[in-house]
Amino acid sequence: MRRIIVFVLLVSTGIGMHAQSLTGTRGLIKSPTARMYQDNTLVLGAAYVPSGIFKRTYGQYQGVVTGNAGLNTFVTVNFLPFVEVMFRYSHEYNMKVQPTNRYFPDRMFTARVRLMDEQGNRPALLVGLQDVSAAFDLTCKGCSNYSAAYVVTSKEFAYRGYRVDASLGYSGDFRGMEAKDFLGFFGGVEVFTPYAENMSLLWDYDSQLMNIGINGYFLKRFHVTLGLLDMSKYTWILAYRYQI
Numbered sequence: 001m002r003r004i005i006v007f008v009l010l011v012s013t014g015i016g017m018h019a020q021s022l023t024g025t026r027g028l029i030k031s032p033t034a035r036m037y038q039d040n041t042l043v044l045g046a047a048y049v050p051s052g053i054f055k056r057t058y059g060q061y062q063g064v065v066t067g068n069a070g071l072n073t074f075v076t077v078n079f080l081p082f083v084e085v086m087f088r089y090s091h092e093y094n095m096k097v098q099p100t101n102r103y104f105p106d107r108m109f110t111a112r113v114r115l116m117d118e119q120g121n122r123p124a125l126l127v128g129l130q131d132v133s134a135a136f137d138l139t140c141k142g143c144s145n146y147s148a149a150y151v152v153t154s155k156e157f158a159y160r161g162y163r164v165d166a167s168l169g170y171s172g173d174f175r176g177m178e179a180k181d182f183l184g185f186f187g188g189v190e191v192f193t194p195y196a197e198n199m200s201l202l203w204d205y206d207s208q209l210m211n212i213g214i215n216g217y218f219l220k221r222f223h224v225t226l227g228l229l230d231m232s233k234y235t236w237i238l239a240y241r242y243q244i
Helices: 002-013
Strands: 041-049 070-080 083-092 106-116 124-130 148-159 162-172 184-192 199-205 210-218 222-229 233-243
Touching: 148 184
Parallel strands: none
Antiparallel strands: 041 070, 041 233, 070 083, 083 106, 106 124, 124 148, 148 162, 162 184, 184 199, 199 210, 210 222, 222 233
Protein backbone atom coordinates (compact mmCIF):
# COMPACT_ATOMS: atom_id res chain seq x y z
CA MET A 1 0.00 0.00 0.00
CA ARG A 2 2.85 2.37 0.83
CA ARG A 3 4.39 1.82 -2.62
CA ILE A 4 1.07 2.62 -4.30
CA ILE A 5 0.80 5.88 -2.31
CA VAL A 6 4.34 6.86 -3.35
CA PHE A 7 3.48 6.17 -6.97
CA VAL A 8 0.32 8.32 -6.79
CA LEU A 9 2.33 11.19 -5.30
CA LEU A 10 4.84 10.93 -8.12
CA VAL A 11 2.06 11.08 -10.67
CA SER A 12 0.45 14.08 -9.03
CA THR A 13 3.70 16.09 -9.10
CA GLY A 14 5.00 14.97 -12.50
CA ILE A 15 5.10 17.03 -15.58
CA GLY A 16 3.26 14.03 -24.87
CA MET A 17 5.98 12.03 -26.05
CA HIS A 18 5.82 8.24 -26.18
CA ALA A 19 7.95 6.51 -23.56
CA GLN A 20 11.35 4.84 -23.72
CA SER A 21 11.39 1.30 -22.29
CA LEU A 22 14.09 -0.30 -20.15
CA THR A 23 14.80 -2.80 -22.97
CA GLY A 24 16.47 0.02 -24.94
CA THR A 25 13.82 0.44 -27.64
CA ARG A 26 10.66 2.52 -27.76
CA GLY A 27 8.02 1.00 -25.55
CA LEU A 28 6.25 1.08 -22.19
CA ILE A 29 7.96 0.14 -18.89
CA LYS A 30 9.32 -3.02 -20.49
CA SER A 31 6.91 -4.18 -23.19
CA PRO A 32 7.68 -3.08 -26.77
CA THR A 33 5.18 -1.05 -28.77
CA ALA A 34 4.84 -0.25 -32.46
CA ARG A 35 6.04 3.31 -31.80
CA MET A 36 9.38 4.64 -33.03
CA TYR A 37 11.41 7.79 -32.76
CA GLN A 38 11.53 10.16 -35.72
CA ASP A 39 13.83 9.39 -38.62
CA ASN A 40 17.52 10.20 -37.96
CA THR A 41 17.21 10.10 -34.16
CA LEU A 42 20.02 8.91 -31.89
CA VAL A 43 19.20 7.89 -28.31
CA LEU A 44 21.69 7.17 -25.50
CA GLY A 45 20.32 5.75 -22.29
CA ALA A 46 20.49 3.60 -19.20
CA ALA A 47 17.91 1.60 -17.25
CA TYR A 48 18.06 0.10 -13.78
CA VAL A 49 16.84 -3.49 -13.29
CA PRO A 50 16.31 -4.19 -9.55
CA SER A 51 17.53 -7.18 -7.61
CA GLY A 52 15.04 -10.00 -7.54
CA ILE A 53 14.30 -9.41 -11.23
CA PHE A 54 17.71 -9.15 -12.90
CA LYS A 55 18.84 -12.58 -14.15
CA ARG A 56 22.41 -13.86 -14.32
CA THR A 57 23.76 -13.83 -17.86
CA TYR A 58 26.54 -16.42 -17.65
CA GLY A 59 27.76 -19.62 -16.00
CA GLN A 60 25.96 -22.39 -14.18
CA TYR A 61 23.14 -20.13 -13.00
CA GLN A 62 22.54 -18.35 -16.31
CA GLY A 63 18.92 -17.23 -16.51
CA VAL A 64 18.37 -17.47 -12.74
CA VAL A 65 17.37 -14.42 -10.68
CA THR A 66 20.32 -13.23 -8.61
CA GLY A 67 20.63 -11.11 -5.48
CA ASN A 68 22.23 -8.35 -7.56
CA ALA A 69 20.65 -5.56 -9.56
CA GLY A 70 21.64 -4.80 -13.13
CA LEU A 71 22.07 -1.88 -15.49
CA ASN A 72 21.10 -1.79 -19.16
CA THR A 73 23.03 0.81 -21.18
CA PHE A 74 21.97 1.27 -24.77
CA VAL A 75 22.36 3.15 -28.04
CA THR A 76 19.27 3.29 -30.26
CA VAL A 77 19.17 4.70 -33.79
CA ASN A 78 16.34 5.34 -36.26
CA PHE A 79 18.11 5.70 -39.61
CA LEU A 80 14.94 5.22 -41.66
CA PRO A 81 11.34 6.24 -40.80
CA PHE A 82 10.40 2.58 -40.33
CA VAL A 83 13.64 0.97 -39.06
CA GLU A 84 15.06 1.06 -35.52
CA VAL A 85 18.25 -0.64 -34.37
CA MET A 86 19.63 -0.88 -30.85
CA PHE A 87 22.81 -2.13 -29.18
CA ARG A 88 22.57 -2.91 -25.46
CA TYR A 89 25.14 -3.75 -22.80
CA SER A 90 23.68 -5.35 -19.63
CA HIS A 91 25.92 -5.40 -16.55
CA GLU A 92 25.30 -7.11 -13.20
CA TYR A 93 26.20 -5.01 -10.18
CA ASN A 94 28.86 -6.31 -7.74
CA MET A 95 30.51 -8.39 -10.47
CA LYS A 96 34.02 -7.75 -11.78
CA VAL A 97 34.64 -8.26 -15.47
CA GLN A 98 37.59 -10.64 -15.59
CA PRO A 99 38.55 -13.94 -17.27
CA THR A 100 39.02 -15.80 -13.98
CA ASN A 101 35.33 -15.77 -13.07
CA ARG A 102 34.28 -15.92 -16.74
CA TYR A 103 31.93 -13.01 -16.25
CA PHE A 104 31.37 -10.69 -19.17
CA PRO A 105 28.34 -8.39 -19.46
CA ASP A 106 25.68 -9.40 -21.96
CA ARG A 107 25.80 -7.67 -25.35
CA MET A 108 22.73 -7.68 -27.58
CA PHE A 109 21.73 -6.21 -30.95
CA THR A 110 18.04 -5.58 -31.70
CA ALA A 111 16.33 -4.65 -34.97
CA ARG A 112 12.73 -3.46 -35.39
CA VAL A 113 10.80 -2.78 -38.59
CA ARG A 114 7.43 -1.06 -38.75
CA LEU A 115 5.35 -2.79 -41.41
CA MET A 116 2.35 -0.50 -41.23
CA ASP A 117 1.74 3.05 -39.99
CA GLU A 118 -1.28 3.95 -37.92
CA GLN A 119 -3.90 5.55 -40.15
CA GLY A 120 -7.57 6.14 -39.37
CA ASN A 121 -8.96 3.00 -37.75
CA ARG A 122 -5.89 0.99 -38.77
CA PRO A 123 -3.28 0.41 -36.01
CA ALA A 124 0.49 0.54 -36.46
CA LEU A 125 2.14 -2.86 -36.90
CA LEU A 126 5.77 -3.71 -36.12
CA VAL A 127 8.04 -6.77 -35.99
CA GLY A 128 11.08 -6.94 -33.72
CA LEU A 129 14.00 -9.29 -33.15
CA GLN A 130 16.13 -9.18 -30.02
CA ASP A 131 19.62 -10.70 -30.23
CA VAL A 132 19.94 -10.70 -34.03
CA SER A 133 23.41 -12.27 -33.98
CA ALA A 134 22.18 -15.36 -32.12
CA ALA A 135 19.14 -15.72 -34.36
CA PHE A 136 21.32 -15.88 -37.47
CA ASP A 137 24.04 -18.08 -35.90
CA LEU A 138 26.70 -15.36 -35.66
CA THR A 139 26.91 -16.15 -31.94
CA CYS A 140 25.73 -19.22 -30.04
CA LYS A 141 22.00 -19.45 -29.34
CA GLY A 142 22.74 -20.85 -25.88
CA CYS A 143 24.61 -17.64 -25.04
CA SER A 144 21.50 -15.54 -25.61
CA ASN A 145 19.89 -14.06 -22.49
CA TYR A 146 17.30 -11.62 -23.81
CA SER A 147 16.23 -13.20 -27.08
CA ALA A 148 12.74 -12.56 -28.46
CA ALA A 149 11.03 -12.39 -31.83
CA TYR A 150 7.75 -10.53 -31.69
CA VAL A 151 4.99 -8.75 -33.53
CA VAL A 152 3.20 -5.84 -31.87
CA THR A 153 0.41 -3.46 -32.81
CA SER A 154 -0.42 -0.02 -31.35
CA LYS A 155 -3.48 2.21 -31.67
CA GLU A 156 -4.22 5.57 -30.09
CA PHE A 157 -7.66 6.62 -28.84
CA ALA A 158 -8.69 10.15 -27.82
CA TYR A 159 -11.48 11.35 -25.52
CA ARG A 160 -12.00 14.88 -24.14
CA GLY A 161 -8.34 15.80 -24.18
CA TYR A 162 -7.11 12.43 -22.92
CA ARG A 163 -5.16 10.11 -25.19
CA VAL A 164 -4.71 6.40 -24.60
CA ASP A 165 -2.13 4.55 -26.67
CA ALA A 166 -2.86 0.81 -26.45
CA SER A 167 -0.44 -1.91 -27.55
CA LEU A 168 -0.73 -5.68 -27.84
CA GLY A 169 1.93 -8.12 -29.01
CA TYR A 170 3.04 -11.72 -29.13
CA SER A 171 6.54 -13.22 -28.89
CA GLY A 172 7.77 -16.73 -29.70
CA ASP A 173 10.80 -18.77 -30.71
CA PHE A 174 12.59 -17.96 -33.97
CA ARG A 175 14.99 -20.08 -36.08
CA GLY A 176 15.64 -22.40 -33.15
CA MET A 177 16.31 -19.43 -30.81
CA GLU A 178 14.28 -19.63 -27.63
CA ALA A 179 12.16 -16.63 -26.63
CA LYS A 180 13.39 -15.55 -23.18
CA ASP A 181 12.67 -11.86 -22.59
CA PHE A 182 9.07 -12.07 -23.79
CA LEU A 183 7.16 -15.31 -24.28
CA GLY A 184 3.53 -15.25 -25.32
CA PHE A 185 1.22 -12.25 -25.16
CA PHE A 186 2.31 -8.85 -23.80
CA GLY A 187 0.90 -5.35 -23.95
CA GLY A 188 -0.25 -2.29 -22.09
CA VAL A 189 -1.30 1.34 -22.32
CA GLU A 190 0.25 4.78 -22.19
CA VAL A 191 -2.09 7.55 -21.02
CA PHE A 192 -1.64 11.24 -21.79
CA THR A 193 -3.64 13.82 -19.85
CA PRO A 194 -4.60 17.40 -20.86
CA TYR A 195 -3.06 18.69 -17.63
CA ALA A 196 0.59 17.80 -18.20
CA GLU A 197 1.57 17.61 -21.85
CA ASN A 198 5.10 16.40 -21.11
CA MET A 199 4.02 13.47 -18.94
CA SER A 200 2.41 10.09 -19.51
CA LEU A 201 1.25 7.25 -17.26
CA LEU A 202 2.34 3.71 -18.10
CA TRP A 203 0.97 0.26 -17.43
CA ASP A 204 2.11 -2.97 -19.04
CA TYR A 205 2.18 -6.73 -18.76
CA ASP A 206 5.48 -7.97 -20.22
CA SER A 207 4.30 -11.63 -20.50
CA GLN A 208 5.70 -12.29 -17.01
CA LEU A 209 5.21 -9.26 -14.74
CA MET A 210 2.72 -6.43 -14.27
CA ASN A 211 4.43 -3.01 -14.23
CA ILE A 212 3.41 0.63 -13.74
CA GLY A 213 5.26 3.90 -14.18
CA ILE A 214 5.34 7.56 -15.09
CA ASN A 215 7.30 9.02 -18.01
CA GLY A 216 8.45 12.63 -18.33
CA TYR A 217 9.96 14.31 -21.38
CA PHE A 218 12.06 17.41 -20.69
CA LEU A 219 13.80 20.10 -22.77
CA LYS A 220 13.03 18.20 -25.99
CA ARG A 221 15.96 15.93 -25.13
CA PHE A 222 15.49 13.88 -21.97
CA HIS A 223 13.20 10.95 -21.16
CA VAL A 224 12.92 10.15 -17.45
CA THR A 225 10.83 7.20 -16.30
CA LEU A 226 10.12 6.04 -12.75
CA GLY A 227 8.29 2.77 -12.26
CA LEU A 228 7.52 -0.35 -10.30
CA LEU A 229 8.35 -3.72 -11.83
CA ASP A 230 6.05 -6.49 -10.63
CA MET A 231 4.16 -3.64 -8.88
CA SER A 232 6.75 -3.74 -6.10
CA LYS A 233 10.37 -3.12 -7.22
CA TYR A 234 11.59 0.33 -8.18
CA THR A 235 13.13 0.94 -11.59
CA TRP A 236 14.25 4.01 -13.51
CA ILE A 237 15.09 4.83 -17.11
CA LEU A 238 17.07 7.84 -18.34
CA ALA A 239 17.54 8.53 -22.05
CA TYR A 240 18.95 11.42 -24.05
CA ARG A 241 17.77 11.88 -27.63
CA TYR A 242 19.43 13.84 -30.40
CA GLN A 243 18.32 14.57 -33.95
CA ILE A 244 21.19 13.62 -36.27
